[in-house]
Amino acid sequence: MSGPQLIVTLGLTLAGLLAAYLLRRAWNDRNATRACMIAGGWAILAVALVAGSPVLGAARGIFIAAAVIPVAALAFIATGIQVRPARAATDKASIALEPSDRPSRAWRGVLRFLLAGPIGGIAEMGVGVMFTVFLPSDPQTRIVSSGLIIPVVWGALMAWTLSDDKIIRATAVLVGVAIVTFTAAYLRGFA
Numbered sequence: 001m002s003g004p005q006l007i008v009t010l011g012l013t014l015a016g017l018l019a020a021y022l023l024r025r026a027w028n029d030r031n032a033t034r035a036c037m038i039a040g041g042w043a044i045l046a047v048a049l050v051a052g053s054p055v056l057g058a059a060r061g062i063f064i065a066a067a068v069i070p071v072a073a074l075a076f077i078a079t080g081i082q083v084r085p086a087r088a089a090t091d092k093a094s095i096a097l098e099p100s101d102r103p104s105r106a107w108r109g110v111l112r113f114l115l116a117g118p119i120g121g122i123a124e125m126g127v128g129v130m131f132t133v134f135l136p137s138d139p140q141t142r143i144v145s146s147g148l149i150i151p152v153v154w155g156a157l158m159a160w161t162l163s164d165d166k167i168i169r170a171t172a173v174l175v176g177v178a179i180v181t182f183t184a185a186y187l188r189g190f191a
Helices: 002-030 034-058 059-078 105-132 139-163 165-188
Strands: none
Touching: 002 059, 034 059, 034 165, 105 139, 105 165, 139 165
16 A cells, blocks of 8 residues: 555544544434534545545545445444443343253264254255255356355254254254255256
8 A cells, every 4th residue: 555545544544433423422412413413424424435535546445445434433432342240140041042951862962963964964955956946047046046055054954953952853844844845846847
């Protein structure tokens, strides 16, 4: 980065800090100048984007500003972080799912491994194949889209399988998903 580009980047950083300050004050203060602070904060951001573009380049300037301004605003917001002491534990059930309170058995561990791994993999491949067959697009797009959705589906199935307390239900759902999706894809065919 050359000297003028560095100066403009520092100016964008200061504009981000000033805009964050004005917008944060407008959020906290409920008085008559609130609208002026909101308009001023957004105006500073708009002027910074427009003013920085000639020096940084029309295409690069917006991307550099889009990277620098939010980081400066985040740094300003981070200065107001308050660390509070942890609350005392309550008797209410937590939001996150708790593992089973039953004693562990070897067969349950093996079945969970099979459900999260190979059986879940077969079920997600069925979803991917069905997605490839039913997506209304050209073949290349269908195949690539299916390849992108498969890891997400497998991760979701894996997380659900490992958090579900009822192993038989998880087995039935995964086997059912595999059968239904492969059958639907077979009946439709890859046209």
